[in-house]
Amino acid sequence: MTEVAFAKSFLAALDAKPTKLSADHVEDPKNYPPRSAYILPKNPRPLPKRQKLAPGAERSLIVSLRSLRNPPLDITLKSQPPNTSILNLKESIHAQTSIPIDKLRVLHKKKPVPDSKVLKDLAGEEEKLELSVMVIGGAAVMREGDEEVIPPVAQGESGAALLKGEEFWSDLKGFLTQRLRNEEQGEKVYGVFRKAWEAQK
Numbered sequence: 001m002t003e004v005a006f007a008k009s010f011l012a013a014l015d016a017k018p019t020k021l022s023a024d025h026v027e028d029p030k031n032y033p034p035r036s037a038y039i040l041p042k043n044p045r046p047l048p049k050r051q052k053l054a055p056g057a058e059r060s061l062i063v064s065l066r067s068l069r070n071p072p073l074d075i076t077l078k079s080q081p082p083n084t085s086i087l088n089l090k091e092s093i094h095a096q097t098s099i100p101i102d103k104l105r106v107l108h109k110k111k112p113v114p115d116s117k118v119l120k121d122l123a124g125e126e127e128k129l130e131l132s133v134m135v136i137g138g139a140a141v142m143r144e145g146d147e148e149v150i151p152p153v154a155q156g157e158s159g160a161a162l163l164k165g166e167e168f169w170s171d172l173k174g175f176l177t178q179r180l181r182n183e184e185q186g187e188k189v190y191g192v193f194r195k196a197w198e199a200q201k
Contacts, residue, residue: 062128062130082118087116093133
């Protein structure tokens with residue numbers, strides 16, 4: 001039976017049933033069951049204040065960029081249009097820190113964001129947006145006016161001794177998750193590396 005035939009048969013069945021209420025039926029308000037007043041719960045977060053925009057203008061966003069592994073990298077970009085792409089954001093970071101664009105990864109809620117995404121997709125109705133920045137390969141941060149400094153040779157443990165610590169493995173897990181852009185796949189590949197190394201002991 002096609003959908004049209006079913007709809008016709010269903011409507012015909014409804015028409016065949018007697019009407020219980022007349023067309024001019026009015027319910028007596030006195031017969032309504034008594035109900036107590038209901039108070040809506042308070043919103044845990046205050047609603048964001050709407051920006052008053054001139055005709056034809058669009059709202060702007062305040063973007064905070066922070067990196068846990070590189071404390072000097074703490075940038076706030078004000079008045080960013082909502083259509084700003086992540087690639088444009090990386091270019092702004094590059095202009096302030098001299099870190100190569102290909103060494104930067106932007107994360108939102110601990111998940112990598114592709115360069116094609118725009119800020120309004122991440123911010124929604126919020127006026128502020130907080131993002132994390134991952135610097136691949138330990139690229140140095142250089143502010144305007146700073147002289148180029150050759151980074152010192154890494155000191156401390158190296159080789160097999162470094163593999164005994166959890167810091168190396170946590171860095172590897174973070175890199176794989178960021179590179180694969182999938183937390184589940186990152187965990188899986190990380191587990192393969194970890195098991196292969198422990199099997200050699």
